[in-house]
Amino acid sequence: MSSTTASLDPIVKAVATQFDLGTGLTADRPSLKRPLSAMRGLYADTEAFEAAVAAGDPLSYEFYDFDVPLLETEVAYGTSITYPGKVGDEYYMTKGHFHTRLESAEIYFCLSGQGLMLMESPEGDVQVEEFRPGRSVYVPGRYAHRSINTSASEPLITFFAFPGDAGHDYGTIETKGFRTIVLDRDGVPELVANPRWAD
Numbered sequence: 022m023s024s025t026t027a028s029l030d031p032i033v034k035a036v037a038t039q040f041d042l043g044t045g046l047t048a049d050r051p052s053l054k055r056p057l058s059a060m061r062g063l064y065a066d067t068e069a070f071e072a073a074v075a076a077g078d079p080l081s082y083e084f085y086d087f088d089v090p091l092l093e094t095e096v097a098y099g100t101s102i103t104y105p106g107k108v109g110d111e112y113y114m115t116k117g118h119f120h121t122r123l124e125s126a127e128i129y130f131c132l133s134g135q136g137l138m139l140m141e142s143p144e145g146d147v148q149v150e151e152f153r154p155g156r157s158v159y160v161p162g163r164y165a166h167r168s169i170n171t172s173a174s175e176p177l178i179t180f181f182a183f184p185g186d187a188g189h190d191y192g193t194i195e196t197k198g199f200r201t202i203v204l205d206r207d208g209v210p211e212l213v214a215n216p217r218w219a220d
């Protein structure tokens with residue numbers, strides 16, 4: 022969790038949050054924002070990446086952290102909005118992470134847009150599922166996961182939920198990346214071996 026304030030006391034009162042179905046956003050709290058510059062080293066085309074950062078550093082995705090207590094009995098949840106765009110031929114995507122408690126699974130429900138959930142186990146098994154409105158994707162424990170927006174014009178909006186004590190492990194992804202990247206080939210997403218992936 023990015024939060025330092027999450028308490029270890031369980032939530033004992035009901036909590037309701039209104040999300041805007043068009044934008045995926047809520048006015049209840051600020052989102053966590055990831056401009057392209059937060060993704061340095063993660064896109065294959067480094068020249069295109071630096072040019073895009075220099076040209077205005079657009080917001081590539083945002084999501085919520087509701088400071089749910091870091092307990093296995095709690096459920097962390099929120100929306101995640103990945104904007105349309107590309108760095109070179111590579112679609113905008115989230116950083117992606119393993120869970121610190123590796124066995125923790127996660128569920129996503131696509132509210133709008135289109136894209137892919139890219140999943141990869143430490144052993145190198147790669148799984149990909151499509152996001153489209155009304156479709157859920159279950160990310161099994163042990164799989165790193167990254168949302169990728171394959172639409173040219175629409176944000177990819179998902180709702181997610183995972184165990185409160187799962188945690189986020191970015192280290193592996195930040196140093197090695199995913200084994201597979203997704204590129205736009207004449208309007209069609211194509212899975213390609215990551216040229217920068219290091220064993």
Ligand SMILES: O=P(O)(O)OC[C@H]1O[C@H](O)[C@H](O)[C@@H](O)[C@@H]1O
Pocket residue numbers: 084100101115116117118127166181182189
């Ligand atoms: O954490 P990232 O890989 O940058 O992705 C951003 C967010 O996306 C998802 O919606 C996850 O469920 C969140 O836990 C995550 O933090």
Ligand SMILES: [Fe+2]
Pocket residue numbers: 118119120127166183
């Ligand atoms: Fe996760």
